[in-house]
Amino acid sequence: MAKYILKRILYLFLTLFIIASITFFLMKLLPGTPFSNQNRMSADQLKIVKAQYGLDQSVGVQYVRYMVGLLHGNLGTSFQFNNEPVTALIGQRLAPSMQIGAQAMILGTVLGILLGAVAAIRKNTWVDTLATFISILGLSIPSFVLAVLLQFYLAYKWKIYPVALWDNFQSSVLPTLALTALPLGTVARFMRTEMVDVMSSDYIELAKSKGNPNWRVVAKHALRNSLIPVVTIIGPMAVSVMTGSMVVENIFSIPGIGEQFVKSITTNDYPTIMGLTIFYSFLLIIVYLIVDILYGLIDPRIRLGNGGKE
Amino acid sequence: MDQIPQIPKEKFKLVHDENNKEQEKIGTPSLTYMQDVRRRLFKNKVAVVCLTLLSIIVLISIFAPVIAPHDPNAQQVTLSNLPPKLGNLNIPGMNGYQNMGGHMVDAYKQAGAPKGTSFILGTDYLGRDLLSRIIYGTRLSLIVAVLATLVDLLIGVPYGIVSGWKGGRTDTVMQRIVEIVSSIPNLIVVILMMIVLKPGLTSIVIAIAITGWVTMARLIRAQTFQLKEQEYILAARTLGEPSMKIATKHLIPNLSSTIIIQTMFTIPNAIFFEAFLSFIGIGIPAPNASLGTLLSDGQKAFRFLPYQMWAPAIILSIIMIATNLLGDGLRDAFDPQSSEH
Amino acid sequence: MDKILEVKDLHVDFDTYNGTVHAIRGVNFHLNAGETLAIVGESGSGKSITVRSVLQLLASNATISKGEVLYHGDDLLQKSDKEMDKLRGNKISMIFQDPMTSLDPTMTIGKQVAEPLLIHNNISQKDALKRAEEVLRLVGIPNPAARMKDYPHQFSGGQRQRIVIAIAIVDYPEILIADEPTTALDVTVQAQIIDLLKELQQKIGTSIIFITHDLGVVAGIADRVAVMYAGRFVEYGSVDDIFYNPQHPYTWGLLDSMPTLDTNEDARLNSIPGTPPNLLDPPKGDAFAPRNAYAMQIDEEQQPPFFKVSKNHFAATWLLHPDAPKVTPPAAILNRYKKFEKLGGNAK
Ligand SMILES: Nc1ncnc2c1ncn2[C@@H]1O[C@H](COP(=O)(O)OP(=O)(O)OP(=O)(O)O)[C@@H](O)[C@H]1O
């Protein structure tokens, strides 16, 4: 296991390196410089600014510099936002994003598991149909549409929650809800398929033949076996929550990294875009790694894989 | 059992030969696989409803120039932000009246619209007819989705087949690439591409397809691996049929269910990405309408003129829901065990 | 003799996409205390459905449309789910066909074996686990104390089937239903499992219903044999009756297709030509008629009743009707008849 994790961490760095390189060169491909539209600057001023960002050097030198910086955890300096280092920007803005992201993931997963399990247990009844319909809605309605609707009705019209504000837990409710739909739908659907499969398996039959009452069959055997694979979709779910958070943060004016990312895009702040891209990828790879390890820990077939006596 | 039934004697004649022929008649008529799939699909009510809805939407998009009542980009600033009005029918919410300072006012009259003017879904801030914009917007979104899906197929299917068929080192290398591509969040790649490329239809398609093919390639590879070991394919291989022929004659038909089902999940994905990009302002450039730009415009005015967002939101959601459900229906139809009735 | 289980006129239907499958069409049998009854028949003949009906462990699209399942005279089909749960795994337990998939992959085997005890008895977890360990030793799992905490994938196929058996017997059931417990195993392991079942039967005195499609296994374990075809029983009797004095042409076919050690004069194996009937639309007459070289017109028109061959031996074929023509069974069967006479029987 330790060897496996080590190998994975090595891959992690390799992947990050490739992503960083691709991002870097893509950004260099861009026509013009980020300052070309600021014609208020004189040629001299431009030169100074360029030198300040190291843009007067050759692309090769810039690349090596950027990579060395990365190794030291330096993601470059923003063109906008008071020329703050990108790492500092991320540092200030990580907490709100993490909060709503984590809330949405947890809420979505828990509700999704419940919904999926109920649908599977009541397979082919109206309960199942309703649950399936809810999960399809969750999967299909984009989070930004949901965000706008929630904002309009729950905040603006009925004044239950703040419209766009970031201070206490109250203000995180609506963005969390908007982001919850997708993980909820995904998990519910996955859980249902998984559990229907498990419920028709031989070992469930055996569990019934032991005299287990229905609730006990579900609680002791079916749930655990269907829950384990749900772990594998945490990764893709994290991606969709990240994606969603970019607009949702924007709509609710939450000072998070998603909002930052969109702002950087609209202001052509390349260092920040680059830095955030690498940071997002890093986050994601870490999530995937953790999920893999977690899966190994909770599934006895993998956990004791090498001790097996097949 | 104890009393022996009385049976006419002649019934005890042996009849062996005839019977063996009889046997052939027994059993339900066997259908070809595709017929069976179609039958199962059409028995699924949800799938049929979705298919019908999607067909209607596709047809409207194809014939948009004929169906749309106005030019989607024609501006009439005097007639901006008019509420929905359906002819002269006096249906609340569809009669051109608007709440202004607590009174219901005929917005059309106020704007000085010529008598008889009516916009079924109202107009936007530039006085463009919303219905026409939605029809054209849907058309553009569908074009993006279809093109992106096509590119997906053109890259993903051959990639998956080659990777699965060759195996060995080729496969390892190709899978590494897939792993790296898929470890970057799709959307980030798409956004990066959109920043680098000029905004527009082609860029969106390229940006979406550049990561989208990965899922398709993965599925196809896994299936090819399985198919490779099937007897008829082994036979074709030992007989020395050229790979290209095996691929087109044996592989593609067997992969078709995977391809069709996956396509049904790629389309909503592409529609989502387009909407997302346009929503944050780096997608389809103005003045063209797509569902994403309409949502984005609608959101800006949502507080006061909610209908401007509701309409595109509903259409977008319907397309997404219907394609997802149809995908489910197709999967069940192709593989009845998976849903196990 | 004491009938502990009696099934009367059992009918089971399945609701399917293509229509209603009449899988079981009037099955009657009983099980005496302490005996082993084998049910044999081709794949799909309804063996599993028959015995699963006893415990009402059927798929959700199944309905028991008619019949009685009398356990000590009590009709189980009238019992609530809760009452059935009290019997399952306690009075009547079941061993399933595939040991590779029958165990919960995420639960330690100690817990799985102890589970029936915890459900049915007022017993502490500790005591239950202790009993589970004893039973695992009884079924021949080496070093059970150390292996209680292992998971199913850490055992071989044969060991897993022993564990499944341990689960079935841990609460000393009166009736043990073994649904092809050896089919998935290789021959030597098969023999070990059969021996184990016999040994356990002696130790704990349970009655066994043993299902198989392999007649070869039957001789080693059963007291009586029932032959099943297309959702009905076609012949039943003692092992000797069925093996050496078979009357139904389907039984002839089954015996003919079975490899034996002592019939080497005709080493060729004959499989029965044709396929079983479609149970969506079961034939009016004898379901075997289309595949039967000895079929008569009446076979197509009317289902044969059971004719009594000897005291405990019955067969449902019109050939036993007094008006039926005398037919000559295949040579291999005639050989069997000879042996029957040597055994002191009175072959027809
Ligand atoms: N869930 C179901 N839905 C529809 N038909 C079913 C279902 N389960 C069983 N059947 C049908 O019932 C018949 C009897 O099945 P059963 O499982 O009892 O056969 P079997 O004699 O045990 O065969 P095997 O030796 O293969 O285990 C088969 O024809 C089968 O097609």
Ligand SMILES: [Mg+2]
């Ligand atoms: Mg069976």
